[in-house]
Amino acid sequence: MRSRVLCLGASVLLLGCAATRPPAVEPTAAISTAAPFSATSELAVQQGDATFANHRFRDGTTLPEVRIHYATAGVPRRDAAGVVTNAVLLLHWTGSSGEVLRSKPFVDALFAPGKPLDATKYFLIFPDSLGHGRSSKPSDGLRAGFPAYGYLDMVELQHRVVTERLGIPRLHAIVGLSMGGMNAWLWSELYPDDVEAVMPIVALPTRISGRNLLWRRFVSHQIRNDPEWKGGDYTAPPRGWREAFPVFRMLLDGVPHLQATLPDAAAADAWLQEAITQAARFDANDILYSLESSADYDPEPALGTIKAKVFALNFSDDEFNPVSLGTLERLMPRVKRGRFVIQRGHEGSFGHFTQAHPEQWAEHVAAFMAYVEESPRTTGRSE
Structure with missing residues (x-):
């Protein structure tokens, strides 16, 4: 082989x-996991x-x-x-x-x-x-x-x-x-x-299949099936996108990291609110197209x-x-x-x-x- x-x-x-753990590294502030884009x-x-x-x-x-x-x-x-x-x-x-x-x-x-x-x-x-x-x-x-x-x-x-x-x-x-x-x-x-x-x-x-495909389809469906999307002619970030983004964000992060940093409901609620606020800063059509563009990927x-x-x-x-x-x-x-x-x-x-x-x-x-x-x-x- x-x-x-x-x-x-x-x-x-x-x-x-x-398998052993990598050395501890201080997280960087310039790109936080709550603001990945x-x-x-x-x-x-x-x-x-x-x-x-x-x-x-x-x-x-x-x-x-x-x-x-x-x-x-x-x-x-x-x-x-x-x-x-x-x-x-x-x-x-x-x-x-x-x-x-x-x-x-x-x-x-x-x-x-x-x-x-x-x-x-x-x-x-x-x-x-x-x-x-x-x-x-x-x-x-x-x-x-x-x-x-x-x-x-x-x-x-x-x-x-x-x-x-x-x-x-x-x-x-x-x-x-x-x-x-x-x-x-x-x-x-x-x-x-x-x-x-x-x-x-x-x-x-x-x-792309399995979980990776499911979350993409979930976000796409939340945008496309939201009346506020208006076939792409919305005037404000559609609610479906804002509510889908926390799932997007959760799957970006690691299970051990989330377990260590979200110990209670207050921490989880703050994380959710930050994600929803962040979603409002991005264009739903751009995200929709970028996620769906992976459909032809199969090397x-x-x-x-x-x-x-x-x-x-x-x-x-x-x-x-x-x-x-x-x-x-x-x-x-x-x-x-x-x-x-x-x-x-x-x-x-x-x-x-x-x-x-x-x-x-x-x-x-x-x-x-x-x-x-x-x-x-x-x-x-x-x-």
């Missing part, structure tokens, strides 16, 4: 290795908009113009032929934007000098994926008339930004979180010669075609991707150059949303980048 599970010290759950950028970047005329979506709809906003940090390095060799694409999670990945926790843990994705060493690319941030999305004006985009549309437009706008034929690496991790899996299959390595974080290489049949190195990271307290299902153990052997880690959750981690606390998993990004840099001969011996 060429795929393997890496023993990377005491912070991971492993096949055949003792916004943050202030603290990385010096160049920003731009790539516009594509008459772009045709996979549902058959054509828009006169589609805009994908992006930011870059660092300086591209080129080989003798002038080809960029150090580009790393960073892909955000559902309902978020590239700006979140440039906030202080990510800069301190990943992009600062000497960190795994040091911005003085790599050319970092942060797109706002279709339907998110400053890119084209339903709330720009089309509302429910916006194309019913999917992840395949999302990845195609990311690819166009990288290859057409930035002129980079091959990425050194992709690091994607949740939705961004699923996008990374699709990149490795749709564009096998255009990326050297991918790191999907809290994203499984199979279609499992083509896993054997992936040429890139793959390093998957999941968390044992992630309720969206339960480790009890053994999905990575079952599917990673199909990936020719695949590795994976399951990091143990604890009271100080945040379930699926540990993704927003990179100080808790930055060591695995360092291991991923070391894997990317391995020579072919070294890689061949270790697999």
